[in-house]
Amino acid sequence: MTSLWPxxxxxxxxxxxxxxxxxxxxxxxxxxxxxxxxxxxxxxxxTYEIGLPxxxxxxxxxxxxxxxxxxxxxxxxxxxxxxxxxxxxRLPLFSVxxxxxxxxxxxxxxxxxxxxxxxxxxxxxxxAGLRVRASERADSDSLIxxxxxxxxxxxxxxxxxxxxxMGDGEEVISEITDVVGEWRQTGKPSGSRxxxxxxxxxxxxxxxxxxxNVVYDGPKxxxxxxxxxxxxxxxxxxxxxxxADWPYPRNQLVxxxxxxHDRLNVEVFRGCTxxxxxxxxxxxxxxxxxxxxxxxREMVSKGLERTGYDEVSLSSLSTADFSGIEKVVADTIxxxxxxxxxxxxxxxxxxxxxxxxxxxxVSRARRTGLTFAPEAGSWRMRQIINKLITEDDLxxxxxxxxxxxxxxxxxxxxxxxxxxxxxxTLGIADLAQNCVEIGAEYTKKASVxxxxxxxxxxxxxxxxxxxxxxxxxxxxxxxxxxxxVRRNKRIQLKWHAPDATTAEGITSRGDRRIGRVIEHVWRRxxxxxxxxxxxxxxxxxxxxxxxxxxxxxxxxxxREEDEVLPWDxxxxxxxxxFLWQDWQDALAGYGxxxxxxxxxxxxxxxxxxxxxxxxxxxxxxxxxxxGTGQDLATGHLVPVELRPRASIGGT
Amino acid sequence: MCLRWSxxxxxxNGWGTSVRLRLRFSKIGKVRFVGHRDVxxxxxxxxxxxxxxxxxxxxxxxxxxxSFGLALPxxxxxxxxxxxxxxxxxxxxxxxxxxTGWGEGNTYSTEQLRMTLNEALPxxxxxxxxxxxxxxxxxxxxxxxxxxxxxxxRGAETDSVExxxxxxxxxxxxxxxxxxxxxxxxxxxxxxxxDLRIDGTSELGPMVVAxxxxxxxxxxxxxxxxxxxxxxxxxxxxxxxxWIEREGERCEPLTPTxxxxxxxxx
Numbered sequence: 001m002t003s004l005w006p007x008x009x010x011x012x013x014x015x016x017x018x019x020x021x022x023x024x025x026x027x028x029x030x031x032x033x034x035x036x037x038x039x040x041x042x043x044x045x046x047t048y049e050i051g052l053p054x055x056x057x058x059x060x061x062x063x064x065x066x067x068x069x070x071x072x073x074x075x076x077x078x079x080x081x082x083x084x085x086x087x088x089x090r091l092p093l094f095s096v097x098x099x100x101x102x103x104x105x106x107x108x109x110x111x112x113x114x115x116x117x118x119x120x121x122x123x124x125x126x127x128a129g130l131r132v133r134a135s136e137r138a139d140s141d142s143l144i145x146x147x148x149x150x151x152x153x154x155x156x157x158x159x160x161x162x163x164x165x166m167g168d169g170e171e172v173i174s175e176i177t178d179v180v181g182e183w184r185q186t187g188k189p190s191g192s193r194x195x196x197x198x199x200x201x202x203x204x205x206x207x208x209x210x211x212x213n214v215v216y217d218g219p220k221x222x223x224x225x226x227x228x229x230x231x232x233x234x235x236x237x238x239x240x241x242x243x244a245d246w247p248y249p250r251n252q253l254v255x256x257x258x259x260x261h262d263r264l265n266v267e268v269f270r271g272c273t274x275x276x277x278x279x280x281x282x283x284x285x286x287x288x289x290x291x292x293x294x295x296x297r298e299m300v301s302k303g304l305e306r307t308g309y310d311e312v313s314l315s316s317l318s319t320a321d322f323s324g325i326e327k328v329v330a331d332t333i334x335x336x337x338x339x340x341x342x343x344x345x346x347x348x349x350x351x352x353x354x355x356x357x358x359x360x361x362v363s364r365a366r367r368t369g370l371t372f373a374p375e376a377g378s379w380r381m382r383q384i385i386n387k388l389i390t391e392d393d394l395x396x397x398x399x400x401x402x403x404x405x406x407x408x409x410x411x412x413x414x415x416x417x418x419x420x421x422x423x424x425t426l427g428i429a430d431l432a433q434n435c436v437e438i439g440a441e442y443t444k445k446a447s448v449x450x451x452x453x454x455x456x457x458x459x460x461x462x463x464x465x466x467x468x469x470x471x472x473x474x475x476x477x478x479x480x481x482x483x484x485v486r487r488n489k490r491i492q493l494k495w496h497a498p499d500a501t502t503a504e505g506i507t508s509r510g511d512r513r514i515g516r517v518i519e520h521v522w523r524r525x526x527x528x529x530x531x532x533x534x535x536x537x538x539x540x541x542x543x544x545x546x547x548x549x550x551x552x553x554x555x556x557x558x559r560e561e562d563e564v565l566p567w568d569x570x571x572x573x574x575x576x577x578f579l580w581q582d583w584q585d586a587l588a589g590y591g592x593x594x595x596x597x598x599x600x601x602x603x604x605x606x607x608x609x610x611x612x613x614x615x616x617x618x619x620x621x622x623x624x625x626x627g628t629g630q631d632l633a634t635g636h637l638v639p640v641e642l643r644p645r646a647s648i649g650g651t
Numbered sequence: 652m653c654l655r656w657s658x659x660x661x662x663x664n665g666w667g668t669s670v671r672l673r674l675r676f677s678k679i680g681k682v683r684f685v686g687h688r689d690v691x692x693x694x695x696x697x698x699x700x701x702x703x704x705x706x707x708x709x710x711x712x713x714x715x716x717x718s719f720g721l722a723l724p725x726x727x728x729x730x731x732x733x734x735x736x737x738x739x740x741x742x743x744x745x746x747x748x749x750x751t752g753w754g755e756g757n758t759y760s761t762e763q764l765r766m767t768l769n770e771a772l773p774x775x776x777x778x779x780x781x782x783x784x785x786x787x788x789x790x791x792x793x794x795x796x797x798x799x800x801x802x803x804x805r806g807a808e809t810d811s812v813e814x815x816x817x818x819x820x821x822x823x824x825x826x827x828x829x830x831x832x833x834x835x836x837x838x839x840x841x842x843x844x845x846d847l848r849i850d851g852t853s854e855l856g857p858m859v860v861a862x863x864x865x866x867x868x869x870x871x872x873x874x875x876x877x878x879x880x881x882x883x884x885x886x887x888x889x890x891x892x893x894w895i896e897r898e899g900e901r902c903e904p905l906t907p908t909x910x911x912x913x914x915x916x917x
Binding site: 005010012013017018019021022023024025026254256257258304305306307308309310336337338339341366 | 681682684685686688689692693695696697698699700702707712713725726751752753755771773774775805884885886
């Protein structure tokens with residue numbers, strides 16, 4: 001075992017925030033090195049502050065380190081100042097746990113949470129001292145893997161990554177470890193890399209791009225076909241049936257330097273079936289699997305005692321939907337060990353489920369930031385995206401919050417949605433203005449922050465066929481809202497740069513040819529593209545031109561029904577005809593109910609894999625419209641037309 | 652009549668509302684790269700884990716009251732960091748600390764509390780001394796007059812450093828450069844250099860011991876390296892002492908009570 005620490009240490013006084021590179025977190029494993037064991041380097045391709053809190057990485061870190069025949073360490077992308085020092089000193093990428101060189105690990109596995117990190121992935125492989133293209137790596141080189149939400153369209157990174165993992169990693173990571181362990185024992189002789197990759201391609205949920213041929217007809221994609229008969233033509237995602245079997249992380253890492261989400265995190269459920277049509281996470285993580293409330297309570301209590309944190313986040317895709325959320329929040333605040341000084345963060349809130357009751361519970365301790373996501377400015381638009389919350393739902397939630405002592409909240413919207421008209425966009429400003437007016441009834445300090453993101457259509461969603469808005473159009477829409485709220489001092493508008501949205505669009509629905517573009521941008525120094533100080537759209541445009549590819553064709557073009565999509569061989573359970581029908585329903589303004597509380601419409605996510613929702617309560621939480629768009633509190637009917645059930649669904 | 656005063660004065664410890672813990676702790680090894688604000692957060696978490704009966708600031712977002720001595724620059728080690736923690740006076744019984752929260756049910760002598768805190772702190776941090784005392788007097792930050800440092804100079808020659816030191820001490824001026832926004836200030840720091848000598852060598856270069864003033868401004872070892880060995884780099888620097896004046900005598904706020912139980916610092 002070689003530690004690079006003696007060579008790294010002298011570089012650290014010269015760089016910003018050196019504590020990012022020392023490891024030493026409570027919960028970190030430093031005495032796990034076993035020369036005979038299969039080793040993983042779990043790598044987050046962005047800064048330590050962003051990557052350290054990532055729960056997926058921490059869960060896999062613990063599961064692997066519980067195995068006697070394996071161990072895992074962690075690595076994060078060094079910031080550009082350290083990277084320059086490392087390249088000058090010929091110091092390779094290292095783990096923060098024991099500072100071993102990355103290339104000494106059997107597997108380097110990347111978490112893909114956002115598309116704009118792809119150039120950082122390539123950079124990390126290069127910093128590890130390996131050839132960036134998978135086809136050029138030697139037999140005994142580390143295997144490069146990737147997982148996370150963006151892996152559901154693996155093709156743009158197919159040139160660089162040896163294997164992708166689809167879906168929940170808890171179980172499949174052990175199956176991969178077994179296969180790689182056998183390969184390790186053979187001594188990784190010449191010619192063996194192809195054999196181990198072939199064996200991995202047979203593990204359900206694992207995609208090895210080099211085992212598949214891609215056929216084009218001009219710009220059109222014709223097919224992605226396996227090269228061997230024993231390899232599946234479609235790769236099925238992995239799903240753990242019951243979150244209660246996986247109470248991880250048991251020992252959440254406590255960093256010594258401040259990171260984003262610097263608090264205890266307990267995942268209360270996985271999956272979401274609200275069916276928002278723009279939301280990839282909600283489509284690919286189905287079904288809903290709630291953690292038992294008693295287990296949550298235990299994880300909160302043990303976690304706070306072990307870490308000393310005074311804030312806990314109850315995380316999920318929509319935490320207010322958790323059965324009995326009020327009780328869970330109350331139990332957390334009443335935990336005797338905290339002396340009443342624990343604050344609860346509910347990071348993702350549906351406005352129709354955020355009630356005075358929940359607000360009152362949360363506000364008993366220090367008030368955490370509140371973010372609501374109406375997503376669109378008009379009811380018409382919200383029907384199209386199937387975010388079936390009414391204006392009254394939003395105002396009810398906002399009123400709950402202001403009345404319980406909050407002064408400010410954040411409202412999250414998307415712009416550039418399918419069929420969005422200027423009236424819909426301007427509706428964002430109206431909603432924001434009405435919200436601060438409600439706030440003014442309670443406090444002089446009332447304000448809202450409006451966060452406006454440009455919509456990027458994502459694979460495996462009903463909107464995957466939609467042509468993304470041009471950056472000029474997105475900017476025009478941002479300006480519409482900006483001009484309307486400019487005079488209102490209580491409204492602060494933030495927006496995502498339309499240029500970055502465009503670059504994200506290239507990689508989001510790109511095919512294997514986009515690999516050349518990513519490599520070009522990386523070679524021209526385009527790393528940390530998530531960061532405004534490093535992002536440059538002209539690099540991407542130049543790379544597209546150099547590769548002979550059309551930005552318009554990849555980003556702004558509407559797709560056809562019979563078109564082969566680059567991710568058609570990846571299966572998230574959802575039937576393609578279900579998605580197409582939902583896309584047609586969207587354009588027709590039909591809503592679709594949340595199936596966790598209503599009968600199944602067979603999207604495929606459960607039926608394909610023989611699994612079901614795990615939900616403690618058979619009824620939706622009280623208040624609001626609960627996704628039906630109808631005011632359940634008063635029995636008043638809001639005119640949303642739900643698509644007749646009989647004609648929906650799969651084959 | 653002041654109600655608060657009357658209730659507090661009846662406390663058996665006789666200190667009223669003014670009781671605090673004063674800690675001396677070290678920061679050694681990889682954790683030397685952790686910044687000052689982060690150290691405060693680390694200590695806050697350790698105090699919570701042990702259930703030390705701390706007090707909180709008022710306001711919208713109450714924080715644990717902590718008051719540190721002179722901030723230690725990031726990348727420096729130390730054997731002499733100080734921290735005052737005001738405690739809830741009701742929690743002191745017969746000179747012992749009665750814990751709350753996650754430490755509910757535990758009553759510690761100061762020595763037991765010192766060991767418990769060390770268990771809760773990350774490797775590299777160690778509480779060397781801990782006393783319970785009445786609050787009052789000037790803050791640590793105001794009262795420190797100078798610090799002693801021990802550091803090595805990467806890439807410097809012992810002989811030439813020795814000569815540079817001798818020349819500097821003989822002279823009445825030691826000129827330092829300081830960058831302030833866009834201008835470079837030159838100033839004489841001779842009066843702020845109380846002690847300066849070579850004390851052996853490390854694998855990096857000559858080891859220097861220096862006592863440098865904390866007032867009117869803090870003089871840092873990195874400034875001396877530039878003067879004594881231009882082109883060399885500061886290696887690992889450690890603050891070994893912070894000095895205050897008590898009744899005209901120079902002394903340390905706390906001296907280590909025990910020989911240090913050195914934790915594994917790999």
